[in-house]
Amino acid sequence: MKFLPLKFREKQTDWFGQRGKNWHVTVCIYRDAQDTICHRTFTHVFDGGKQDWFSVISIIENVFNTIKDQLPQLTEVFLRSDNAACYHCGHMWLCLPEVSKRTGLNVKTYCYSEPQAGKSYCDSKNAHMKRKMRTWVTEGNDIVTATDMKSAIDATTGVTGCQVAVVTMDTDKQIVKSHRLKQINCFNEVVFQDNGILLRKAYAIGDGKFISNDELLKAGNGLQMSQQSGCKTLEGFTLPTVCEGKISRPQPTQTDLDTVYCCPEPGCTNTFPCYRDAEDHLALGTHNCQLVKESTYDNIKRQWARLCNEVVITYKVRTTTGSCTSQADGSRQMGWALRSARKGVRFNTKVKDFLQAKFMEGERNKKSDPLEVSYIMKTLRDDEGNKMFSHSEWLRPNQITSFFSRLSNKKIKRKTEAIDDEDLFVVLDAIDNDVLLNELSES
Incomplete structure (x- = not known):
């Protein structure tokens, strides 16, 4: 200093x-x-x-x-x-x-x-x-x-x-x-x-x-x-x-000895002769909690917790051959509760043709609703009464929406490419020349 x-x-x-x-x-x-x-x-x-x-x-x-x-x-x-x-x-x-x-x-x-x-x-x-x-x-x-x-x-x-x-x-x-x-x-x-x-x-x-x-x-x-x-x-x-x-601690007076300080923590039974000891006890947090009386509801909750801890959860694991085996909860592999990564799924030709037909129908008339198209895929049947699409081929509305968006983007791109034609510039130049000749003849 x-x-x-x-x-x-x-x-x-x-x-x-x-x-x-x-x-x-x-x-x-x-x-x-x-x-x-x-x-x-x-x-x-x-x-x-x-x-x-x-x-x-x-x-x-x-x-x-x-x-x-x-x-x-x-x-x-x-x-x-x-x-x-x-x-x-x-x-x-x-x-x-x-x-x-x-x-x-x-x-x-x-x-x-x-x-x-x-x-x-x-x-x-x-x-x-x-x-x-x-x-x-x-x-x-x-x-x-x-x-x-x-x-x-x-x-x-x-x-x-x-x-x-x-x-x-x-x-x-x-x-x-x-x-x-x-x-x-x-x-x-x-x-x-x-x-x-x-x-x-x-x-x-x-x-x-x-x-x-x-x-x-x-x-x-x-x-x-x-x-x-x-x-x-x-x-x-x-x-x-x-x-x-x-270095010595001050001795408590008779008034301090007659006064008893109780711990304010619920359930703690410690008492102290001076306020300083009570403050030290609260700072350390070493509480002596004792249950004075246990209610029936507390006893029921304790029994229920014991029964829940004794429950062994089993689940079925499907093997590659299609058979199922039961395993205890403790034998699960690490990461079983983590969210799995999404895998890209390609639509087969039958599903693509159906969706493209619905898209073209929406272009000609009223636009197709993806929720309605998803429902049609689940209920559509052929002439013999069999379902046209299996359970694995069903699509969610958001998948159908994404497919329609890709078709719409391709359509817009084709229009743009059609406009960017070299012959178009030649035609535009000819039109400009005709306009210029007409103005000269009129003047």
């Missing part, structure tokens, strides 16, 4: 064009020997530099070394940050395994939080340190450099659980410039394993995408192994009077 300089007596000209000082806050949450949740905050301030991935990875390595010195019992680290570009990038994923080897703290996972849901502890400690710096300024001091920020925070007893160091970044040590990892923004959880990394879109959901160490080496052009930290400490961390803070 950026911190704008503060002065006890500030001119109007000093207020414009200010350049903020970079400071990076890292909160370490852990359990002590008494199994109490504690936290320590490590703040790095520097006068200038880029807020890029190299600065972040250098600060993380410096924090790991400090944690290893102050809390040697810790061996594993679970990282969490927001989705800023300096955190959510492939360079971090390539360099973190080597940082783990150099510092002795094994990074297990790296999770990225949702918007407005990942910096609560950092923001709270920032508020404490900003209040301490404003108090320092009101006492007649100025904060214009990174050293002034450290002096203000460490003044008197310091801020509970907060340590500040003044550092600078040596960008000459940056070796990794680019990588070939794809779809970085699609993954929000990175699990570091001995043989590679596992990427997931959401925390602990799905099998994920695995990338082996060999693939990581190729993606980083083989340089991430030699990437060193560029963080140089100008003024180291100073332990405050209270070097660690405690």
Whole structure:
């Protein structure tokens, strides 16, 4: 983040064009020997530099070394940050395994939080340190450099659980410039394993995408192994009077104990002593639904469902020889319910002659109705009383409509071709010449 300089007596000209000082806050949450949740905050301030991935990875390595010195019992680290570009990038994923080897703290996972849901502890400690710096300024001091920020925070007893160091970044040590990892923004959880990394879109959901160490080496052009930290400490961390803070849930009061909150989900029997527990229960959705009383109608529906599940559907399959065999529903082939593709059917000569006769009859008199023609095909009989068309030769009205349309288009095309005759142009020229001669004779 950026911190704008503060002065006890500030001119109007000093207020414009200010350049903020970079400071990076890292909160370490852990359990002590008494199994109490504690936290320590490590703040790095520097006068200038880029807020890029190299600065972040250098600060993380410096924090790991400090944690290893102050809390040697810790061996594993679970990282969490927001989705800023300096955190959510492939360079971090390539360099973190080597940082783990150099510092002795094994990074297990790296999770990225949702918007407005990942910096609560950092923001709270920032508020404490900003209040301490404003108090320092009101006492007649100025904060214009990174050293002034450290002096203000460490003044008197310091801020509970907060340590500040003044550092600078040596960008000459940056070796990794680019990588070939794809779809970085699609993954929000990175699990570091001995043989590679596992990427997931959401925390602990799905099998994920695995990338082996060999693939990581190729993606980083083989340089991430030699990437060193560029963080140089100008003024180291100073332990405050209270070097660690405690994290504890507020104890419910007697009024809260007397009040019982019930889950509003129908059928859920859970009750909670405080409203916060009820909200957590609703957010997780782990309801304990129990049936108080079952009606007769519910019992009938359950019996009907059981009978329906026991029904075995059989159907007949006609073979090429014409015989039928029964098969159970479970033996059907995949795709039996899909809509089959339409196959083109050619009309035989008898059907074509009949349709052409009906079309010509409609041209001479009233146009034939396809629905009526379809009905005639099904009922028409010859002199001996036999049906002229079999069941396989019957046509639907839309088929007859399409056939009539094709005949009509052919008729129009023939007329057009008859007009486009070479002799026609000669006749037209002769007519034009006669008209011209008549006009000359009349004049």
